[in-house]
Amino acid sequence: MESKSFLASLSSSSGKSNSCDLTIRFLAPEERRKLALKSLGLFWAISLGTIPLPPIHWVSVPFFFGFGIYSFQKKIREVSRLAAFSVICPECAKTIGCPEQSLKSPILLTCPHCRFNLKLQER
Numbered sequence: 001m002e003s004k005s006f007l008a009s010l011s012s013s014s015g016k017s018n019s020c021d022l023t024i025r026f027l028a029p030e031e032r033r034k035l036a037l038k039s040l041g042l043f044w045a046i047s048l049g050t051i052p053l054p055p056i057h058w059v060s061v062p063f064f065f066g067f068g069i070y071s072f073q074k075k076i077r078e079v080s081r082l083a084a085f086s087v088i089c090p091e092c093a094k095t096i097g098c099p100e101q102s103l104k105s106p107i108l109l110t111c112p113h114c115r116f117n118l119k120l121q122e123r
C-alpha cells in the first residue's frame, strides 16, 4: 500500500502553533469498494430500520435510501485518506489522537483537554 508524508501546521485560536507530520494513505480499488459498500449497507439498514416508525418513515426511508447512494458514490471516488495520527496541542502540550479520516483542508479539531479550537493545515 502506497503512502505519502507531509508537514502540517497545527494552530490554536489564540495564535500559538506547532508542526506535525501527517501521512496520506492511498487506497487500493478493492478497499475503496469495501468501504463504499459498508457505507451503503449502513444507510440502507437505517432506512429499513425506520420502516416501523409510522410518522417518521415517510421522510426517513427515502432520505437514508438516497443518502446511502450518495455516500457510496462519494466513497468509491475517494482515492486517498489521512492515516490515523496524533498531534501535540499548542495550548496545553498534551497529545491528541485522531482516527483515520477523509482528506480535507483545513481539519478543525477541539482539544479534549483544554477545549481550545485547533486548525490543522498543510504548510
Ligand SMILES: [Zn+2]
Residues within 6 Å of the ligand: 089, 090, 091, 092, 093, 094, 111, 112, 113, 114, 115, 116
Ligand atoms: Zn489542549
